[in-house]
Amino acid sequence: MRTIRIGSGAGYSGDRIEPALELAEKGEIDYLVFECLGERTVALAQQARMKNPDSGYDPLLEERMRAVLPVCAAKGIKIVTNMGAANPEGAAKRTAEIAKSLGLSSLKIAAIVGDDVLDACKERDFPIMEFDGTIRQLGNRLLSANAYLGAEPMVQALSGGADVVITGRASDPALFLAPMIQAFGWPMEDWNLLGQGTVAGHLLECAGQITGGYFADPPYKDIPDLARLGFPIGEVAEDGSLVVTKVAGSGGAVTARTCKEQLLYEVHDPTQYIQPDVVADFSQVKIEEIAADRVRVSGGRGAKRTGTLKVSVGYIDSYIGEGQISYAGPGALARGRLALEIVRERLKLTGVSTNELRFDLIGVDSLHGAQLSAGANEPYEVRVRVAGRTENLREAVRIGNEVETLYTNGPAAGGGAWKSARDVVAVASVLLPRELAKPQIRFVGE
């Protein structure tokens, strides 16, 4: 039976680059996928593109492409990535320039456009899923609306001979599903095959998170050589059967345990993992170690896709001001608590207008709140942190200032003050009737 090998070269935008090169050089892979688009990355990229129309794609696109294009071209490895962010065509053109500069001008590079559905969303208006309100009610705070596209346009691009396929917003597992569908000619209505392929894509999309990253917990869960963590390879056969592995000799480990953790990562109801191409069912997946760093994953199923696409809506939510300062030595905790009390009172006294405030002692109770933190021993040092949500930047700045002035006005021996104020680009979701998104494939130079 035919098998393809798909490497996962990035789990997020800022991920390490040399494990991707290692996959291309030594992984005997047919496809290299880079998943680089977090929930709000498109919205931030759209903001960047408004300032500079040629930008708006992944900031590491150039570095990644320069690193892997020569070896991928030499070995015939196809690249699929969502590094296009808010500007897939710009990213494709830039990639073509890089290829040319490397003497690889024969590479065919395709951009998938049409995930940007801002106009369709404004025209028809849709209710926001996370809170009461609609797209139109976001008014001029609305920045972007991008549909999670499925595998089909990527399949067409690969069928059209693309060596590099660059998308904007697409479902993360679909980046992996597309090569499977194209290579094996899977029907787009074979829900069980698409479900099992989605299991593969879901397991691979966070790269190092299945090879031992986000996992080590000594001495219960030890992982060797995390500094040289290898990225994963999915061996997928024509019938959908999957073995997860990694480059021999690389750091990390692929075990049943790493695979189980990643199977449930960011999953809610495991019987209904809703994707653009299929509603995948992870509930009967079986995971077995068949050799060192080789894990067989089977039993993924699926049901008919829904009539809608999830759309990620970026908007300016609010502003956040923050300040931090440290105390150490005997009595550090008491001085930290005193510092928080002072700032709490100062924000009231000086009339800083906030919608939400948070007072933390880093090292004591900042992560899980008072109840879970109650039994801890007194630490040697604490870091005071005050964060607040405001309606504008001017008010946000005042929060950090009230922490900084503790230097000369607060408890003894406060050091290392730091402050920031920023606008908050948040994302919410709407459901768009599928037919309103119209993806297109654009080959560079055509």
Next chain:
Amino acid sequence: MRLREIAHSRTGDKGNTSNISVIAYDEKHYSLLLEQVTSERVRAHFTGVVEGEVVRYELPDIAALNFVMTQTLGGGVTRSLALDAHGKSLSSALLDLEIIASPDNT
């Protein structure tokens, strides 16, 4: 004993919802997880963290539970004031849960 002795865990995030998997190291402990790691106990453990509900899903084929906790991430990962906006550190807190072992289930 602590849950950490028999299970491992990973947190994921979507919007204002956190999910935490609890996976038995050894399949024989799955029944202990089913009996003792209930939605109610997880909700109580995370008092002050989880503002919404806790729903438990069961995955017997991999001896795992999946807890989905709504209104948990400070209004949503992309807008939260929290230091750990994703809630990635929550899984470690859950592994501190006390589990009562009896002679026939250890």
